Amino acid sequence: MSEAAKICSELIRIDTTNPGPGEREAAEYVAGLLSEAGLSPVIVESAPRRASVICRVPGDSPDALLIHGHLDVVPADPADWAVHPFSGEIADGYVHGRGAVDMKGSLAMTLAWVRQGVRPRRDLVLAFLADEESTGEFGSRYVVSEHADLFEGCSEAISESGGFSVTMPSGVRVYPIGVGERGTAWMKVTARGVAGHGSKPPVDNPVAELARALTRVADHEWPIRLTPAVSAMIGELSGILGMEIDPANLSGVPPKAAALFKGTIRNSTNPTMMNAGYKINVIPGTAEAGIDGRFVPGFREEFLDTLDRLLGPRITREFINFEDAPSAPTSGLFHELGAALTAMDPTGRPVPYVMTGGTDAKSFARLGIKGYGFAPLLLPPDLDYFALFHGIDERVPVEGLEFGVQTLNRLLATPH
Numbered sequence: 469m470s471e472a473a474k475i476c477s478e479l480i481r482i483d484t485t486n487p488g489p490g491e492r493e494a495a496e497y498v499a500g501l502l503s504e505a506g507l508s509p510v511i512v513e514s515a516p517r518r519a520s521v522i523c524r525v526p527g528d529s530p531d532a533l534l535i536h537g538h539l540d541v542v543p544a545d546p547a548d549w550a551v552h553p554f555s556g557e558i559a560d561g562y563v564h565g566r567g568a569v570d571m572k573g574s575l576a577m578t579l580a581w582v583r584q585g586v587r588p589r590r591d592l593v594l595a596f597l598a599d600e601e602s603t604g605e606f607g608s609r610y611v612v613s614e615h616a617d618l619f620e621g622c623s624e625a626i627s628e629s630g631g632f633s634v635t636m637p638s639g640v641r642v643y644p645i646g647v648g649e650r651g652t653a654w655m656k657v658t659a660r661g662v663a664g665h666g667s668k669p670p671v672d673n674p675v676a677e678l679a680r681a682l683t684r685v686a687d688h689e690w691p692i693r694l695t696p697a698v699s700a701m702i703g704e705l706s707g708i709l710g711m712e713i714d715p716a717n718l719s720g721v722p723p724k725a726a727a728l729f730k731g732t733i734r735n736s737t738n739p740t741m742m743n744a745g746y747k748i749n750v751i752p753g754t755a756e757a758g759i760d761g762r763f764v765p766g767f768r769e770e771f772l773d774t775l776d777r778l779l780g781p782r783i784t785r786e787f788i789n790f791e792d793a794p795s796a797p798t799s800g801l802f803h804e805l806g807a808a809l810t811a812m813d814p815t816g817r818p819v820p821y822v823m824t825g826g827t828d829a830k831s832f833a834r835l836g837i838k839g840y841g842f843a844p845l846l847l848p849p850d851l852d853y854f855a856l857f858h859g860i861d862e863r864v865p866v867e868g869l870e871f872g873v874q875t876l877n878r879l880l881a882t883p884h
């Protein structure tokens with residue numbers, strides 16, 4: 469059995485559901501693997517059992533590369549799965565279980581490579597973090613604010629959501645490399661009115677006011693806003709597919725290709741939660757809702773101005789989580805990442821990629837660290853990789869993990 473598959477399986481068997489039991493046991497397991505490799509990992513705990521691991525690997529240059537990933541996973545109901553989500557079963561060429569894709573498989577690739585004892589050509593800082601599946605308050609945000617010294621010398625970083633193969637209808641394998649993320653604007657919005665009896669004409673019903681505002685927010689068609697990275701991806705895909713892609717009309721674009729950019733060509737606002745009242749015959753004095761807002765790099769102010777107009781003057785908003793949209797250049801390390809992939813897959817086509825959601829890269833951007841999405845995997849053409857993120861029957865191919873370890877070696881190892 470490959471070491472990457474074995475480590476992935478063992479990490480999956482440690483339940484790190486967020487919210488749930490915390491990451492301490494997984495952190496201790498990771499620290500043990502690093503210690504066995506002769507390294508000196510540090511476990512930091514932001515709250516009881518909310519633990520992260522930081523470890524520096526000496527290389528030939530003090531200009532350090534950060535490799536970060538998260539130990540926590542989203543919940544999984546065993547009744548929905550063909551294989552128990554915390555079994556870590558290895559069968560049919562796959563490692564099965566919650567976190568196989570997001571992102572214990574990627575952590576396993578990094579650990580398997582480090583344990584080979586190869587000296588990297590630059591210092592590496594490894595961060596195995598808590599709480600990414602929430603706000604990062606107990607993970608990346610904590611280590612950035614309280615242990616910034618552990619990241620000294622780090623100018624660039626790699627992490628999840630990039631470097632995996634996507635096979636086009638022609639058979640060409642595209643490898644998206646993350647160079648940015650949409651910003652995050654999770655908010656609570658509140659309408660205030662006049663409480664009263666439900667049988668009487670309302671004086672000022674906050675439930676109705678909030679419902680009207682949410683309808684405006686949900687129905688708004690955000691304009692297309694192409695960043696340079698997304699424009700570059702669309703141009704690359706147009707050449708690969710032999711068609712001119714119009715982002716305003718994706719009807720003829722293969723779904724696998726469209727999935728790489730359709731969520732990042734505009735801002736978005738999705739109402740996700742509502743809370744009002746305590747009795748059916750009482751008009752409440754307040755009504756609240758939650759909105760998941762995202763904005764493309766460079767369009768934060770337009771997003772906020774439009775959002776306030778849609779909500780209207782009678783709705784107040786309060787951010788639960790607000791993170792700017794980070795971006796990284798499509799030069800330097802970007803080309804090194806692409807070269808590592810094409811060394812392993814000469815016919816592969818690396819392309820720049822902006823992520824729809826978010827990662828811990830947002831926290832590390834506060835330290836001036838440029839983040840790239842690069843967790844390399846060679847995937848079967850028929851595997852719907854995007855559906856596995858937070859989905860049921862999550863799994864990662866064993867051969868894909870081995871490809872990832874070898875690609876990391878191409879990227880990180882000192883040339884002989």
